[in-house]
Amino acid sequence: MSAATLTPGEPDSARDGAAAGTAGAATPGAPLPGSRPSRGGDGGADRKAPLRPGRVILHVSLILWGAIWLVPLAWAVYTSLRPYAETAEKGYVSLPDTLNFDNYVAAWTQADLPHYFLNSLYIAVPAVVVVLFMSSMAAFVLARFSFKLNLAMLMFFTAANLLPQQVIITPLYRMFLSLDIYNTQFGVVLINVAFQMGFCVFVLSNFMKALPDELGEAAQVDGAGVWRQYYQIVLPLTRPALAALATLEFAWIYNDFFWALVLLRDGDAMPVTSALNNLKGAFFTDNNLVAAGAVMIALPTVVMFLALQKHFVAGLTLGSNK
Amino acid sequence: MGLSALAALTACGGGGGGASVSEGTGDITFGSNQSDAVPKAAYQKIIDGFVKESGSKVSINTVDHNTFQEQINSYLQGDPDDVFSWFSGYRMRFFADQGLAGDISSVWDTIGKNFSESFKAAATASDGKQYFVPLSYYPWAVFYRKSVFEDKGYEVPTTLDQMTEISTDMLKEGLDPIAFGDKDGWPAMGTFDILNMRINGYDYHTKLLAGEDSWESDQVKEVFNTWTKLLPYHQKGGLGRDWQETAQGLLQKKSGMYLLGMFVSQQFQDAEGGDALKDLDFFTFPEINPDYGTDSIDAPIDGFMMSAKTQNGGTAKKLLEYLGSAEAEKINADADKGLVGPASNMDTSNYTDLQKKAAEVVGKAKNIAQFMDRDTRPDFASTVMIPSIQAFIKNPKDINNILKDVEAQKKAIFVG
């Protein structure tokens, strides 16, 4: 992966050459006021980040901004920790008499969360694995070989990702009925794979294009077939992008409820996002309980992001900059 | 893909009515839309009772209320449970007409004696056969807290003028006279229903909702005119409030009266150590046109139907017979105090005062309507009436234009 991160420095990369050229052209040519070398020290000082007034202001504003950003989530968590009877009496905006995890316990058992968490895993994990595998193959062909329909195929994939789900749902449902995969988790996995393929092909082909062409050439000299080129050379180098995509796709597929809504029938087979509805009564809704359920349902994606954060940014970096 | 292939793709499924249903007696599944803890437990208890009595095996498939409703079409055409929860009225007839529900007239031969004629009529589709077994119903009426009325000396109104009078008094006292929340779009349908039935009578109401009269008629305009006069007494900002939040206002004695289904009592159940529920009472919406008095009421019936695709119609019908028994209805009405059981031979000793009154008021009514979204085409109710009534609430002066749009859309929808 280091080979790819370093692309800006690689002289044989035409694109980055152009980028560097832009920078080079802009620097001397631009009518910048006060082009004096004496201000050059700033750049170096910047990276050591001493506590200057500017930094303090930056931190203060970031902390403020961050605090505002956290208010909605914090509010949901606060609500979830209070008993319904208390908030019904005192209103939601009040100081707490009691803070406990009772709502969490209740949501966990009443909505049968463990069961639905497993359902979500049965859907999301295979879907992510399969979509990454298939899209990496397609991206490999599209990025590393050129043939007549190259551009058209890339658009075929990318544009498919941009369609709203509602546009395809009715015929899809009929098709699932006749293929006998209606009301199966397999069917939901399948449509997630098909629907997410476009974005993955788009990102992965961008990424693979950035890998040096010499890789393939060297492999060919060795007499490796295209499959080995893909599997043993390109795929391992694509790992960071795959990790980033896995994080994103997991969150998307995990959070989706629309496919399950139309394509599953059994309450028992539904993903965890539907369990939230189980907590909302037809006639009576205990917001505190729903908030507790909501927090728990959000946890897996939050944890996954925190765990993979480093890969996440790195993977996207490579994808975007080739 | 050719168009014909697409047509084939989209055309499979469905089928004509009148298909004979298998009479198998194997194990069956039961589709429930009750995911709340209390009614879910009640259903489980009912099914347990049936299993014990019949020795058949029934597995329950529970899907939450909202999802169930959103799925109903794909559910019935896909792979439905043998017996499933549904509603009476147009919603029942629609699926019966499409051949998606099974004829259960034979069940009614057994359970018919448990129910009055009006319930049987509500279970009968356009072919004269029965497709539905009622389990419970609840009235739509004006709810209030007895203590508030006593403290302020308000009398239960029997005419619209009296209602307006106490509303004016309530305004002076700083109360919201008529609690109002229509964020979800359906609660205000109840207001339209009752005004229309009080002003123009049940028969006109039915005709209008069946698409047989114009929404631009003088009768309909009169309904909206009356409503416009009442709007100043409605709680402000109703379009941003769901009914639960609205009910809290009544509970906290911030509003005086609330026109809603009896399920509003669920918000009172645990409050004030149970005293709030005892303090809750209701009256039927007062008379407007003496020709019709208070002879009609919205009292939607919930119950069950049988899938036309069932392989075990024998067991399914036995289950439906059990669901229509006094025993099953009692289990349900005992569990949920916001409901009343329709079986006339049911033991009502556990009824709360509210339940007793509900049974009495509905029993006295000459005509029972099922609520707008059950008495008219569901596509018309949800895609036309919800936005149109909300548009009226927002801008009552624009009612003529709104009704013009409603009529145009009605003509487009009520074609086939």
Added chain:
Amino acid sequence: MSTLTQKTRPAKARKVRRYSTTDRVVLALMLGIPALVVLAFVWGPALGSVFLSFTRWNGVTAIQPVGFQNYEQIATIYPPFWPALLNNVIWLLVLALVATPLGLFLAVLLDKNIRGTRIYQSVFYLPVVLSLALVGFIWTLLYSQNQGLINQLSGAHVNWLGNSDINIWAVLVAASWRHVGYIMVLYLAGLKGVDPSIKEAASIDGANQRQTFFRVVFPVLKPINVIVLVVTVIEGLRAFDIVYIINKGTNGLELLSVLITNNIIGEASRIGFGSAIAVILLVISLVFIVTYLVQTFRKEDAR
């Protein structure tokens, strides 16, 4: 595929390399299987919707062809349609012109090698991993008229979600809350890939930070801009859950996706009518996307 070649730099103009039959078959399968899946389960059904949009169908009885009647009715007697179209445009514009620049701004701030950048990133990114349905629920707790945090703290009685003049903006705050973090991460990734020496070179030349950014850094970010734009358009046109959770997309919160859902999901079953709205949304998406993609990929191809 007769002109199949390994990608080579055009400047070097290598001779076209021949591939063995096995390789050709493998390549065809590698591309063909994923393409088939997408064709069968995305494009096929999309075409199916186009077909259905010219019919009247309740999902059960026979399909009746009705020509352009659905489209005509949508444009003339279906009041929610135009507000929905407008709202989709507003949605797209707010995300593109407010949320996206905010995300970019955050990314620039956080790219400065500051202490605790990881923590800040997590905070801003957190809303992104939540489902929009959840976001809708959380914001309902804040916006609720009588019990919500905002009104209670400020003492105001604003009907945030019920007043059709302001609810779309209130909801857009929630949607942006989520979108900003998303864009921030994408740009952060882009900025990490910008060679620091470029920035240094500019600052040696005395460019101030803003100038450095707009004249030097931003142009280098072009590839990430493509992704950001695509993501923003997707979010703008697909917007659905949050509004559906709040009030099923009525009373000022109409969106095309919700109108489609209200017409074809559930009991309504105006499938032909709903499909016609779907096709309108499809066409809008495609016009936008194809124009943009053709432009982008052409340029890239010609590099």
